[in-house]
Amino acid sequence: MNSKKLTVAILLGIVLIAFLFGMYNYQRRVQSSQEQRVTLQKGLLVRMHSPVFGPTNAPVTIVEFFDPACETCRAFYPIVKDLLRKYPNDVRLVLRYAPFHPGSDQVAKLLEAAKRQDKYWPVLEMVLAEQPNWADHGTPNLELAYKAAEKAGLNLKQALVDAATLAVDAVLKQDIEDLTSFEVTKTPTFFVNGRGLPSFGPDQLATLVAEEVAKAKK
Secondary structure, eight states: OOHHHHHHHHHHHHHHHHHHHHHHHHHHHHHHHHHHHHHHTGGGSSOTTOOEESOTTOSEEEEEEEOTTOHHHHHHHHHHHHHHHHSTTTEEEEEEEOOOSTTHHHHHHHHHHHHTTTOHHHHHHHHHHTHHHHOOSSSOOHHHHHHHHHHTTOOHHHHHHHHTSHHHHHHHHHHHHHHHHTTOOSSSEEEETTEEOSSSSHHHHHHHHHHHHHHHHO
16 A cells, blocks of 8 residues: 555544544433433423333333334334333333324324223234334335224224324324423433433343342342
C-alpha cells in the first residue's frame, strides 16, 4: 500500500471511530434523558386500561411499549412469555401501545375491542402469528389482520363497532402521549420496575428481570 492510500485509510478509520463515538455518546444522552423522565413519572408507566398478563400483585412489572406490526415485538413475545413462566408468581407483563407502523393503530384498537369479549390475549397471539401476512409496512393488509382475529374466536363485526368508540380512541391517545413523554422512539421498549435496559437484547432483559426478582425476594 503506497503512502497516499495509507493516509486515506487512516483518515477513513478516524472518521469511522469519531462517528461511532458520537453515536455512542448520543445514545447515552438519550438513555439518560429517558431514565430521568421515567424516574420523575414512574407512576404513569402503568395505566388503568393497560392489559396485564400475570399476577396483578407481582413484585416485578415488565412494561412493554409494543407495535403489533413490529417484527421485533413479534420475536420478543415468546421470550417475554418464557420469563413469565420462569417467574409465575413474581413477574407480570403490562402492554402499552406504540403504533409507529402504518395501520398498527387500527390493529391496536381491535385489540382493545377484544377486551370486551374477553379475547385480548388469544387475539394478540393470533395477530402476531399472522403478522408476516398482513403487516407490510408500506401497505398493511388490515383485512388479513381482522381475519386472524376471527380465527381466535373474536366476533369481528361487534369488535369493529367497539373499536370505533371514543373510549378506545382515548386509550390509544393516552398511550401515545405517554410514549412521547417517556421518549420511546422504537419498539419494543422495555421497563422493568421502571428501569430501562442498559442495552437492547433478550439477555439484557432476562438479566434485568432476574435482578429485580432477586431484590424482591430479599
